Amino acid sequence: MNTIVPRSTFSQQDRDLVASLFADIGAQTADTEGVSRPAYSAIETATIDYLVAFARKHGLEVEFDAACNALFSLPEDLAAEKFVLVGSHADSVPNxxxxxxxxxxxxxxxCLVRAKNEGRRFARPVKVIALRGEESAWYGPCYIGSKALFGLLGTTELSARHKGDNRPLADHMAEIGIDMAPVKAGEKLFDPSCLxxxxxxxxxxxPLLVNKDLPVANVSGIRGNFRHKAITCIGEAGHSGAVPxxxxxxxxxxxxxxxxxxxxDWDTILQKGDDLVLTSGVVGTDPQKHAIARIPDSISFSLDVRSQDASTLDAMRDLLRAHMRIVERNRKVRFELDDELGVxxxxxxxxxxxxISAAMRRLGFEDYVMPSGAGHDAAVFANNGVPTGMIFIRNRNGSHNPREAMEIDDFMAASSVLYEYLTHSEAA
Incomplete structure (x- = not known):
């Protein structure tokens, strides 16, 4: 039996420092509720600038890649030809x-600041990345920053319109300084063999970690998805009281x-033991036309279908189209699909x-491994041949809402696992 008491290896001073960083950035990006850090915006840029200033103050090196993502490293690792990349995204959903x-x-x-202060070297060179544009809420496509690195942004994604100003993604990317010629040509913006x-x-x-009373987990994989920003069902307008x-x-x-x-279908798939989640987060009739006494002529809705299994996604795509044909015939309507997005x-x-499991055990944490229901930039790296892992932190009240409630102590526990992995793991 493991008798090691689970512990954070960071100091109280480190804890206080990171709490102040979260508080500062939260205050700088506060919205009417929660925070809003729009992808490829001045606010996202200001957040990255804040991180850059912090890194330089603590003796770290800073560079930017061709997609305007910031990379941080120890001075001795700046020129490393191969390195472990650690990071996540700087943007957020609205509110x-x-x-x-x-x-x-x-x-x-x-982890970098601690290694610098302690005069330690990692088992392999490490760079930390602040990625732009992970959230799909602003344009529709997800993982924009990481897809750009791998040359995976197609015409449909680059033409996607911002939910606020209706300008295309490509314009917003160009506006912050990205050279869009190689992005539009589908060229890789870096050499993946360096990772x-x-x-x-x-x-x-x-809610799994909250329900299991565990501060940290190891991730086995990430759900893929296909999604439609707007499917339109077209019918015929009429008077609500006059049309039988x-x-x-x-x-x-x-x-x-x-x-x-x-x-x-979702219920049937789950009963078979397969993995699936399905969401329509945006549904509405035309606000310029709708009225309580009017049968609307159309309705639009989003659709987000996710699974850990590609064959399940393929089956749901086929079922969606089959059901549409039946409903069209039975109810004398017509469905129009926009371009599909997916990963x-x-x-x-x-x-x-x-x-990561070994690092968790050495620090006394339960070696709990779980899949990720939500999507992450890690999926893009993994699907492009980069050995990939994730560490989860317990967080109450879900996410993509202002009530996220991660405890700093849990953050320090997960950061300790990350530091332990980076300083001891030789896995290639």
Whole structure:
């Protein structure tokens, strides 16, 4: 039986320092509720500038890649030809929580600062990255910053419109200084062979660690997804009191019929023991036309389908289209799909997972391994051949909302696991 008492190896001074960093950035990016750090915005840039100033104050080196992501390192690792990359994203959803993404960057920075202060070297060179543009809330596509590095942003994604000003993603990227010619040509913006591993520390965005009373977990893999920003169901407008049911072409009830069919599929798939989650987070009729006494002529809705299994995603895509054909025939409506966005499921690397597990055991933490239901930049690195791992931190009240409630003590515990992995792991 393991009798080691779980512990953080960071000092109280480190704890106080990182608490002040979270507080400062939270105050600087506060919105009417929570924080808003829009992808490829002046606010996101100011957040990265704050991190750069902190890093330089503590003797770290700073560089920027071709996608305007910031990279931090110990001075002796600046010119390393191969290195472990640690980090997460600097942006947030609108009115989100302060810890989503930011925790992974600050954990990496605290590991660098600690190594600098203690005069230690990592087992392998380490660089910390502050990625831009992970959240899909602003444009629709997700993992924009990491996809750009691998040359994976296509015309559809670059043309995606910002939810606020309706300008295309490509314009916003160019505005912060990114040379868009290689991005549009699908060129890699760095040499992936330089990465020995990618490790991302992130708050858990669900309830498992809270329910299990565990501060930290090791991640085995990340769900993939396909999604539609706007599917439109087109029917026929009419008076709410004058058109009998048999003569209606009601797009709202047609959409509800489709959702019910998809929900039944979801239940069946779960009963078979397979993995699936399904969400329609944006639903609405035209606000310029809708009225309480009017049958609407159309309704639009988003659809986000996620699974750890690619075959399940393929099956749900086929079911979606089959159900649409049935509902169209039964209710005399028409569905129009916008361009599909998506990313494949990703498995974490066995050696990296084993190294993180060993670090957890050495520090006395339960070696708990779990999948990630939410998506992360780590999925892009993993699906492009980079050995990848993730560390989860317990977090109450979910995520993508102002009520995120990560405890600093849990953050220090997870950062200790990360530091232990970086200073002892030789896994390639």
């Amino acid at each position: 989100g929580g302060n810890f989503d993404g930011l925790a992974g960057i600050l954990a990496g920075l605290m 020995l591993a990618y490790v991302e520390l992130h708050i858990e965005q669900g 049911r048999a003569y209606r072409r009601d797009p709202v009830l047609a959409a509800a019929d489709l959702f019910t069919r998809l929900d039944d 494949a499921p990703a498995l974490c690397d066995g050696d990296v997972v084993a190294g």
